[in-house]
Amino acid sequence: MSTPAQMAGKAMQQTTVIPRRNPNDARKERGFAFLMYAAVAIAFISLAALMIQIASDGAGALSWNLLTNFPSKINPATSGVKSALYGTVYLMILTAIFVIPIGVGSAIYLEEYADRRRWFNRIIEVNIQNLASVPSVVYGLLGLAFVVRGPLSLERTLLAGAITLGLLVLPVVIIVAREAIRAVPPSIRDGSLALGATKWQTIWKQVLPGSMAGIATGVILALSRAIGETAPLIVIGAAVSPRFLPDGLNSEFTALPVQIFAFSKDSDPQFLQLASATIIVLMVLLLAMNSVAIYLRSRFEQKW
């Protein structure tokens, strides 16, 4: 005879509707977890191998001479990347001058003025999304046919390079600037308008300062993309290993990625080492820009 308590327990077991956990589930769960860890590990190990390999290879060729000497095609020991470093810095400044007003202006128009029901505003939006993922080499062709030759005929100059890179990153700048402007809550605008400010005063005194951190971050990230680009500059014909600094907008130029490309095509292992060292210079520059962007984001980010 079983006690009433035991009988009650048995009844509960029979009427329960929650299925037992299948022991296979735990095994599948562990298997999948293993796959996921493996995927993340493979990705990070290969990317780490890439960094370490280049860093250890290039460290030997890293010296002040690399930054202060002009490139040499004959003697790797005295070859440097001075002209490429200056070219990259000039390109970055010119691209910023070109892209910031146009990019931020477009973003303000699209967020604050454009009526989304109008067909041309919708076309502009889809168009910007599309432009952001056109291959960079196609921008090189645009630069070659339109800026270097054809209508603008600027020849293979610093200005032509900056315009090409500017067109390349313009969609990215517009997209991030729009996101930053959208993050400013409508109540700020309403408050400003209610106090009698005009639409333009509201944008200039409230919306833009409120979104400045986001815009600055986006612009810096876009510029760091611009200075890492090689293909468009090769296509428009950046100079190979010039032994002079650009002395104006109409001067020929080269840039760090183009110099890396020129070094890495050489069969002499010493030039390959120079290429690694130049990659370190470029990566340090990019990391510095990224750090500034992250600092700006954390320091000036507005919490509404």
Place this chain on the structure above:
Amino acid sequence: MVAAGISVLTTILIVLSLAKETISFFSDVSIFDYLFGGKWTPQLAGDQASFGVVPLVTATLYITGIAMLVAVPLGLLAAIYLAEYAPTRVRKVVKPILEVLAGVPTIVFGFFALTFLTPEVLRPLFGTDVSQSNQLAGGLLVGLLVLPTIASIAEDALTSVPASLREGSFGLGASRLTTSLRVVLPAALSGVIAALVLGASRAIGETLVILLAAGSGQLLPGTVGSPTEPSGSMAAFIASTATGDAATGSIAYETIFAVGTTLFVICLTLNLISISLVNKYRQVYE
């Protein structure tokens, strides 16, 4: 506020500058021979030159295929891990690292393939007849290059699935695995596919990795599709041929624009697919 017009102007300029040279290209080479011709030897002189783009497109898609074999499983698993399994602390560290990695200049990847992957890994594995530029190295590195992009965008799509769906699934007694694969992944499917399409479009348009690691697009007969031989891609062909020296109006100059048009149309189609997918998945949850 005419500034916004610049973006439209850019597109028009791209189309015009591509179209002008492409049209004069097709006055020299028939459009039928270009689109369906099976022989790509633009480097040869005079009558020897043949401009059938099929092998070049095949080579591009072959390398993209290798790249996607690497990037899709790794990228998706990493995205599911970050979105569904990883503790917030891990995610806060890994996500920015992924975004920084997505911004590493592509020439760095190409250089790595040329100086390390091919001589130090592939040659010991597959023998010394692995060519200095080969499609396997190019494909693997392009895969590694688009991996962070795919992982990051797919993770965004998975994270935007409302928590109520997960809670409902857990409430019905489903395990974490079942919830991730049968509930969250299908709910975010259009966003995830958009990430893959975007990754593929980046891989197809990638220039420097392929130019350094896989070849310049001057195809030798019988090399396309054999992983240890060099080939190239449309983008690599453009960058290697257009070094700023080709004279305006020459056949070489016109050829790069014809190939550029082909590349632009392929990428545009992929982007439009991706955009329409993203819009579709936005409509579901917002």
